[in-house]
Amino acid sequence: MRLTLLATCLLLAGFAHAQDAATRLADDAVIVDTHIDAPTELLDHWADLGGEVKGREFDYVKARRGGLDVAFMSIYTSPEQDAAGTAWQTANAMIDAVEALAQRHPGKFALLTSPRDVDRLRQGGRVLLPLGMENGAPLGDDLANVQFFFDRGVRYITLAHSAPNRIADSSYSPAKTWNGLSPFGRQVVAEMNRVGIMVDVSHLGDASALEAIRISKVPVIASHSAFRHFTPGFERNISDAIAKAVAASGGVVQVPFGTMFISPESAADGQAYYAARQAFDRRNAELLAQGQPVLDQAAFQRDWAPKHPPRGSTLAQVLDEIDYGVKLIGIDHVGIGSDFDGVGGELAEGLKTVADYPQLVAGLQQRGYREADIRKLLGGNLLRTWRAIEAGAQPAR
Incomplete structure (x- = not known):
């Protein structure tokens, strides 16, 4: 009995030590999450994210508890808004909401428009808020809107979402309009390269993703894409061939935590x-x-x-996704794009809010990842890719 009790105490002490080590690394590393849908939540039901907000997966208190440094705010518009002609208005309202959050809490948040500013702006415990546009619908058919939204702070654009648009085909729609990019879509990719906006191939139909990667002159990203290996036939998840093409471009595949993607x-x-x-x-x-x-x-x-x-999903399934990605395309080309606040709470157990990144770190440590490699997965890879895309941009004409 005494030996059993001693063994239990040692086991608990070892677990506590591991959790402490994971929390320390999460606090010290630069964690970059490329997909958080807080702006949609703000427009649907406003809350002050400078404090802790019950029912929200992202807020300042949870972010600091989890060690989150760079939280890409998703500027999402739907195919229905595209059809109604309201996508441009909605996108700008969401950007206004993120700007207002940073202005209301300058000691807690800061807008981020360049990877060069991460170390400076995160001093004092700030959570940095770059913008990612999910669905290119707000561009309409005006190429000048690429520059317009760059000037408003957008640093990646997911070319399409759950339906074909003027730019590309969606993975969700079995019928493909373009079988690649549209003529306008090819212009959009070139203009994104020019101004320094990351081309995001998450949500795209396979042919659209492959063409975007092929014609981009700088690396591309998949901001929140699990691997199709685990979900055969689910085009929304990235195929091995497309993941390899992303990596060959110098880009990164960011693994989500949503149950629908990993189960x-x-x-x-x-x-x-x-x-x-x-x-x-x-x-x-x-x-x-x-x-x-x-x-x-x-x-x-x-x-x-x-x-x-x-249905449920587990932290182990997220770790399996990361393991698979690392084996397939290398440790330098995998990261995280949670989809917090974007999947109706249907997330892996242990990864329910932005407070939970230490759980992910602990899981990676238990699977034998070195600290330097964990830092790459948490954010280093994305920041390297972003710097390369920014370096490839050209001055305004």
């Missing part, structure tokens, strides 16, 4: 949902064209949800 069962549910929803929307379009009453969207959701309850 094969949840990914299958997601594919089924998008197929059913697209069929539903097509039927409504037919009914509308015939002058008949359309089907009820709320009823569709009510019918779908109980038949497809949320």
